[in-house]
Amino acid sequence: MANTVVVTIFSIIFLALEIHSQEAILHVSDGSTDKDYCLVYNSTWGNLSVELSTAMQYPLVNLTSNLLCSGSGLSPAEMKGKVLVVMRGECVFTQKALIAQDLGAAGLLIASTENMYPPSSNDSEYEKVHIPVALMRYRDFLDAHKVFGDRMQVKMYAPQAAIFDVSIIVMLAIGVFTVTMGGYWSGASERERVRRGPSLGGGDEDKTDSGDLSLYSPLKVVIFVALMCVMLVLMYYFYKWLVYLIIAIFCLASATALFSCLDAVMDKIGCGTLSFSVKGQSLSLRSLVLASVCIAVAVVWAVYRNEDRWIWILQDLLGIVFCLNFMKTITLSNFKICVILLGLLLVYDVFFVFITPFFTPNGESIMVQVALGPDAAGEKSNIVAVPADPNTSSEKLPVVMRVPRISSWAQNVCGMQFSILGYGDIIVPGLLVAYCSRFDVWTNSPKKIYFVSCCIAYLCGMVVTFTVMLTTKMGQPALLYLVPFTLASSALLAWQRGEFRHFWSGTTYEVLDSSREPLLTEGATDSSTGERKC
Template identity: 70%
Template sequence: MERTIRIFILSVIFLASQINCQEAILHISNGETDREYCIVHNHSWTPLSQTLDSASQFPLVNMTSTLLCNGSGVSPDVVKGKALVVMRGDCTFSQKALVAQSLGATTLLIASNRTLITPSANESEYAKVRIPLALMRYRDFLEAQQVFGEDMQVKLYAPPHSKIDPSIAVMLLIAIVTIVLGGYWSGECERDRMNGGAEQGGGGDRKADSGELFLYSPLKVVFFVALMCGMLVLMYFFYNILVYVIIAIFCLASASALFSCLDAVMEKIGCGTLRFSVRNWNFSVRSLILAAVCISIAVIWGVYRNEDRWIWILQDLLGIAFCLNFMKTISLSNFKICVILLSLLLVYDVFFVFITPFFTKNGVSIMVQVALGPDASGEKTQGNMVEVPAEPQTPSEKLPVVMRVPRFLAWAQNLCGMQFSILGYGDIIVPGLLVAYCSRFDVWINSSRKIYFVSCCIAYLLGMIMTFAVMLLSGMGQPALLYLVPFTLITSAVVAGCRGEMRQFWAGTTYEREELTAP
């Protein structure tokens, strides 16, 4: 049952994606009061000024009583040299813009009761529209009317969002620290087991921990990946039901993982050894306190999981603990299994990201749809459009399968919603299993410099840097395994080959093989 749950979780934690934002800011003032609101524009069609100071200011004319699909009934003297706000509907954005432009308006705002989308037009009409055009929420306009009345001066500007955001460095730090700690923990557990086996008369009698799972057969690895494929497809078709199952499992698994991590730290520093007994039951004060803390953190996350402003901190904390515990408990017995598993998961990742859009009805990859939820708008609009709800909505449930860090440079300007850099747990766990094997192999060969572990960690770091570099250059989210798997596998193989230990590295250690084949 435990193995099935782990496979179920691992099958949906692979992709990170980013949206190329085209939000802008509507600044309204009356000389005494200022307010700013979210608007959506098309920077390749009607570019806006990048700063408030450089933006031109115009008086706003309220024409929400009309759709402005034609100029009948509108006096040019009323709108000339001013910004207009009209209602959305009945005709295209470009048609409204051309009518406003012919009347002498300088800016067109389209108020919408529906989801705000990046405005577009036929290619032949792009060059005809020479005034700024943007969509705003109708409820925002009504609020502005209550604050300013009809005396509104407006400016439209679009602060540039730097592609290189500090959140990338934070995400890189989270990934590499998790990989290093997980590999180190796995190696130390292996050392403890070997020392325990030696004290009992030899390594051949060493037994795996009761909670440890081994992947040692190529056939079982293929079966493992096939189960992941099946479960991912099930998640795609039954997302609205299974998402709550995954959330519940994550709360339990992450609380248990966080307890395991904190307990190992306390054990290492020798903290909290007080125990007491109740009716022949022995209890550790440390364990009770840690259990209460870990369960509380998981429950708080479960209750406030859709609160963007701060809940990402708890999700990342639980995610780090989950990844660490996964790397410690799932053991790959030799490099051959590492090659097979990581290669199959690379194919799995690429297929469900790049190939499945050709088969889905909405053109969204199965991986993105599952990882980001039904409202994965960045993918639905090919990564260069945005969708902003016109009215407050209950957030759709998303799987807790990614590390999330807000884009700090855009924090103060997020009137349309917070923007996040994300990294799938799978991009940490999958290469992390190889890092953990390298760490255990260093223990088996008694490598004082931990050459395999260190080199694999460096390869992972370089692979992550390559991933972020390609993402920044292309402006699109990248399946990180496409870079991480080759970097880590090739580096580990080169180190083993240069040291003349490839045969042992490929096959694992003698006592490991004996244990795995023992009845």
């Protein structure tokens, strides 16, 4: 059962790509009052001004009683030089746009009662349309009509989002901090285990003496990744049911991880436990208080998980402790297992992002569909839907770190924009960092050289990922860069130090260099270490 939960959790941590949409602002005024509304547009159909001050102002003509699938009954003299607003439906966007253009309209707004995506067409149709075409929420139009009546004057403009945003630095810091701390924690746990000496009780080879799960068999790793593929496909077909199961698992796992992290911090600072007995059972007051706090935090996240304005802080906190605990709990026994697991997950990531669109009915990747939820149907991988009703949010899988884009905080009327980093982009290379940290312990490496070099490689991989993302203006599957950087740097270091054979196969109580001594010889126990227990 525990392994099934691990597979389920591991299956959902690769579902995040950073994605962007083409959003604009409709500025409505009547000379004394003004208000802004969200637009979704396609820059191929007429570029919009980037500033309100330079945007042209036009009268708005209310044609919401007309679908504009034909121009009959409409006078070009009444439409010329004005922006028309019509209802969505019955005919394609191109047909509506060409009719509006033939009527002499300066622009076309299509009121939608459905989730909005940038209007699209084939390349040959793009060349025929020369006026701006955008979608707006029908509820927004009703609100504007209620406020301004028929005297609406409108400007359409699309503020340029900053190419570089402070949120990227914050996201980079979160990733590097989590990977570094997770690797350090794994190494510290291994150091304590080595000091106690090897377990004498036999037992399950998959478990360490601390109860952590160890992956040591290539076959088990292959089966593990295969189960992840099955889980992803199941979520693709049964998303609306499984999403709540994943949310429940995340709440349980994140509460457990938060307890584990806080308990370790309390031990580190020497906080007492204040134990007491109830009906013969020994209980720790500290554990009871920590458990209550952790459960409360997880419940608060579950209740307010769709409150974008502030819940991202709590989700990032739970995400960090989740990744830390995962990296400490799941251990890879040697570099061979690291290569197999990270290599398979890289193929997994690429296949479900870039290959599956050739097989799905709407040409969308399975991973993007699952990551974005059912409302992502029909959208492209670098486009985000704008919901028809901003007060209702579709359920999303809790698989990403989210930081609001500071540059768009004040001006964005379509909803908060986020920089996103998937848990998989932290955990997958983090497992290798954790192995390097444990190898430093096994070999008593000076200055934790394997751990430090792998962390630096992760930082370099992240920098390259964000650089490519900013250059191409498209989200990037970070494992494409992180896996080669971390694997190559670790292998080169082991080869340069003449330790590659041991690094590849893994070793715990073996002296690799006569100038270095292991922490303990095999079978020894350290009775002299009397560390204070809380």
